[in-house]
Amino acid sequence: MPHIVLASKSPRRHELLRRMGITDFSVVVPDVEETYPEGLAPQEIVAHIARLKSDAAAPLVGPEDILITADTMVFLENDRLGKPRDEADALRMLTELAGNRHTVCTGVTVRQGGKAEVFTVSTDVYFRPCAEEELRAYIATGEPMDKAGAYGVQSLGALLVERIDGDFYNVMGLPVEKLGQCLTKHFGVRFF
Numbered sequence: 107m108p109h110i111v112l113a114s115k116s117p118r119r120h121e122l123l124r125r126m127g128i129t130d131f132s133v134v135v136p137d138v139e140e141t142y143p144e145g146l147a148p149q150e151i152v153a154h155i156a157r158l159k160s161d162a163a164a165p166l167v168g169p170e171d172i173l174i175t176a177d178t179m180v181f182l183e184n185d186r187l188g189k190p191r192d193e194a195d196a197l198r199m200l201t202e203l204a205g206n207r208h209t210v211c212t213g214v215t216v217r218q219g220g221k222a223e224v225f226t227v228s229t230d231v232y233f234r235p236c237a238e239e240e241l242r243a244y245i246a247t248g249e250p251m252d253k254a255g256a257y258g259v260q261s262l263g264a265l266l267v268e269r270i271d272g273d274f275y276n277v278m279g280l281p282v283e284k285l286g287q288c289l290t291k292h293f294g295v296r297f298f
Contacts, residue, residue, distance in 0.1 A: 107295055107296070108170050108171060108172050108218065108293070108295075109130075109131070109132065109168070109170070109171045109172070110123070110128055110130075110131040110132075110171070110172045110174065110295075111131065111132045111133070111134055111163070111166075111167045111171045111172065111173050111174070112131055112132070112133050112134075112174050112175075113133075113134050113135065113136055113159055113160070113162075113163035113166075113173060113174065113175040114133070114135070114174075114175065114176060115133070115135045116279055118258075118260065118278045118279045118280070119176060119279050119280045120133065122275055122278060122279070122280040122282055123174075123280070125282065126282055126285070126286060126297065127297050127298075132167075132171075134163050134166045134167065136159055136162035136163040136166065137162065138155075138158050138159050138162045139158075140155050140158065140177070141158075142154045142155060148179065148181045148184065148186075148209065148211045148228070149211055149213070149226040149228060151179065151186075151211070151213075152177045152178065152179055152211045152212055152213030152226055153213035153215075153224050153225075153226050154213070155177035155213060156175050156176055156177045156213035156214055156215040156224065157175075157213075157215050157222075157224060159175035159176075159177065159215070160173060160175040160215035160217050160222065163175060164217065169218075169219045170218070170219070171218065172216065172217070172218045172289070172293055172295070173215075173216070173217045173218070174214065174215070174216055174285070175214070175215045175217075176212055176213065176214045176215075176279065176280055177212065177213050178210060178211070178212040178254060178276075178279045178280075179210070179211055179212075179254055180208055180209070180210050180254045180255030181208060181209045181210075181211060182202055182203065182206065182208045182209075187199050187202075187203075187208070187254060187255045187256070188254055189251070189252060189253060189254055189256075190250060190251060190256045193245050193251075195256075196245045196250045196251065196256040197238070197241055197242065197245060199250075199255060199256040200236070200241045200244070200245070200250065200256050200257065200266070201238065201241060203233045203255065203256075203257070203266075204233050204234070204235055204236040204241065204266070205233060205234065205235040205236070206232075206233060207230055207231070207232050207233075208230070208231055208233070208255065209228050209229065209230055209231070210228070210229045210231055210254075210255070210276055210277045211226060211227070211228045211229075212226065212227050212276050212279065212280065212281055213225075213226045214226070214227075214280070214281065214284070214285060214288070216285070216288050216289065216292065216293065218293055221292070221293075223288050223292050223293075225284060225288060227272070227273055227276045227281035227284050228272065228276075229270060229271065229272030229273050229274070229276040229277050229281075230270070230271040230272055231259070231267060231269075231270050231271075231277055232267070232268045232269045232270070232271075233266050233267060233268060234266065234267070234268040236266055244257075244262060244263070244265075244266070247262055249261055249262050249263060250263070259274070259277045259278060260278050
């Protein structure tokens with residue numbers, strides 16, 4: 107198997123690659139300004155940023171290496187919810203999400219030499235109604251502060267989720283099933 111390089115500092119993405127059976131991989135963290143043109147749809151935004159990350163990381167890897175980049179965003183309607191600036195911002199986001207459906211979109215670029223594949227995955231997440239006191243207690247754990255949308259579905263944030271329609275791992279930041287298909291079909295990586 108060619109060497110795989112993940113261009114992400116996200117511990118959740120590292121964990122998900124390991125769950126896929128990819129244990130021998132390197133990590134690079136490119137310096138990227140995550141900007142995008144106005145008027146793009148959510149899926150276009152995450153694909154655009156995944157490409158920017160791939161372009162920035164490509165000079166840091168060998169020509170035979172398989173480079174994986176990803177960008178995940180949370181959207182309520184068409185409003186992007188990034189990482190909260192502070193506890194008040196986290197409360198605002200979680201209050202907006204409570205009792206509503208939102209969409210988690212991830213764009214992924216897989217690249218080897220001059221060949222690149224880009225895809226997106228969208229997952230709908232439904233939060234149950236939540237009392238402000240409960241949201242404040244969750245925020246006090248510190249968990250929401252480094253996560254888009256101010257929650258971690260793989261941890262305590264799961265207690266706020268009523269249901270998920272789509273790829274659970276996409277909500278964690280890496281759509282494992284589609285990434286596995288892409289690596290096998292386009293880059294010859296075999297998992298079993």
